[in-house]
Amino acid sequence: MSALFQTYARAPMEFVRGEGVYLTTADGQKFLDFGAGIAVCSLGHAHPRLVKALGDQAETLWHVSNLYRIPGQERLGARLVDNSFADRVFFTNSGAEALECAIKTARKFHAQQGNPEKYRLITFDGAFHGRTLATISAGGQEKYLEGFGPAVQGFDQVPYGDIDAVEAAITDETAGILIEPIQGEGGIRTVPWSFFRQLRDLADRHSILLIFDEVQSGIGRTGKLFAYEWTGIEPDIMAIAKGIGSGFPLGACLATEAASEGMSAGTHGTTFGGNPLAMAVGNAVLDIVTEPGFLERVSELGLLLKQKLAQIVDDNPDVFELVRGEGLWLGLKCKVPNQDVVASLMDQKLLVVGAGENVIRIMPPLIVDQEQIDDACNRINNACKAYRERR
Ligand SMILES: *Cc1c(COP(=O)(O)O)cnc(C)c1O
Numbered sequence: 001m002s003a004l005f006q007t008y009a010r011a012p013m014e015f016v017r018g019e020g021v022y023l024t025t026a027d028g029q030k031f032l033d034f035g036a037g038i039a040v041c042s043l044g045h046a047h048p049r050l051v052k053a054l055g056d057q058a059e060t061l062w063h064v065s066n067l068y069r070i071p072g073q074e075r076l077g078a079r080l081v082d083n084s085f086a087d088r089v090f091f092t093n094s095g096a097e098a099l100e101c102a103i104k105t106a107r108k109f110h111a112q113q114g115n116p117e118k119y120r121l122i123t124f125d126g127a128f129h130g131r132t133l134a135t136i137s138a139g140g141q142e143k144y145l146e147g148f149g150p151a152v153q154g155f156d157q158v159p160y161g162d163i164d165a166v167e168a169a170i171t172d173e174t175a176g177i178l179i180e181p182i183q184g185e186g187g188i189r190t191v192p193w194s195f196f197r198q199l200r201d202l203a204d205r206h207s208i209l210l211i212f213d214e215v216q217s218g219i220g221r222t223g224k225l226f227a228y229e230w231t232g233i234e235p236d237i238m239a240i241a242k243g244i245g246s247g248f249p250l251g252a253c254l255a256t257e258a259a260s261e262g263m264s265a266g267t268h269g270t271t272f273g274g275n276p277l278a279m280a281v282g283n284a285v286l287d288i289v290t291e292p293g294f295l296e297r298v299s300e301l302g303l304l305l306k307q308k309l310a311q312i313v314d315d316n317p318d319v320f321e322l323v324r325g326e327g328l329w330l331g332l333k334c335k336v337p338n339q340d341v342v343a344s345l346m347d348q349k350l351l352v353v354g355a356g357e358n359v360i361r362i363m364p365p366l367i368v369d370q371e372q373i374d375d376a377c378n379r380i381n382n383a384c385k386a387y388r389e390r391r
Pocket of ligand 1: 093094095096097099128129130131180184185213214215216217241242
């Protein structure tokens with residue numbers, strides 16, 4: 001019997017080694033990894049520069065408390081600020097913790113302004129914000145809430161992309177609007193970028209905060225450093241995680257000076273967040289992702305992959321319905337159960353990840369090349385053929 005909580009229905013595979021976009025099992029099978037640990041391994045596996053950054057830091061200093069100054073944290077914070085709308089950063093170990101900080105920051109902002117009754121956030125159907133008690137309540141998905149007692153109060157869910165519903169949901173108790181620029185777990189669900197401009201207008205008109213969950217979309221995944229850059233507007237608060245650590249547990253909550261005003265000394269904290277090891281990796285990731293041409297390359301390869309996937313949809317209309325997404329963050333909506341497609345692709349030694357709305361997510365490490373994209377697309381075509389023959 002396994003000693004582990006049975007919270008995951010795991011595939012019976014054990015990867016023991018990773019290199020670039022490839023993963024190898026204990027018995028020597030090599031897989032092409034287009035899931036990247038659910039959009040985490042932004043620079044692939046065992047990137048030499050990340051290995052060196054982590055190794056050098058490991059030999060120097062692992063951990064000091066946030067009771068002291070941490071130079072790597074100040075440096076990464078300043079660089080995130082230089083490369084975004086934000087003025088302030090709080091480091092965490094995960095996406096959900098970054099969201100917790102974002103939610104607390106929004107509530108505290110209004111409390112600080114003398115309006116503690118403004119604590120509610122408007123959220124969207126299909127959302128995913130993590131698995132803590134507050135973030136399952138924010139996500140509002142019954143399957144994640146069930147059996148865990150009363151939901152955390154203060155989240156009002158409306159349909160994704162419905163501006164009238166957002167406006168109607170704003171009350172004297174509303175603190176802000178929390179949204180993913182593209183829904184990842186929801187199935188690479190998109191709304192027109194113009195929707196975010198409307199949200200910004202509404203937020204400004206009602207003096208409430210706009211919060212972006214970029215835990216999955218951030219750090220180059222869409223071809224911009226942050227997906228909000230596509231929208232033409234800026235949020236007040238943003239949560240990031242996944243790609244910034246490329247596999248090392250690291251998240252952050254970013255905010256403007258004004259929005260972060262309530263988060264004064266003693267109001268929030270973390271033991272591990274922003275620890276020197278994580279900061280060494282985060283700084284090295286940012287070194288690479290902000291190199292000239294890196295994001296342009298993500299956009300170009302993303303476009304190429306999307307075109308190829310569109311062709312695959314055309315060629316396999318019995319399996320796929322459509323392709324959607326931005327950059328190297330693409331979803332194939334399936335006509336057959338998506339988990340069957342994930343399994344068929346596993347037979348072809350291609351890893352992808354399922355999502356809502358019967359979608360499979362194609363999200364290779366951002367360092368993928370054209371040849372590997374061609375290889376993956378061949379494997380998808382082969383999987384369709386094999387799936388068809390089996391039926
Ligand atoms: C993964 C994810 C989270 C949760 O991150 P964890 O590190 O698992 O806590 C939150 N929001 C979005 C959009 C995510 O994709």
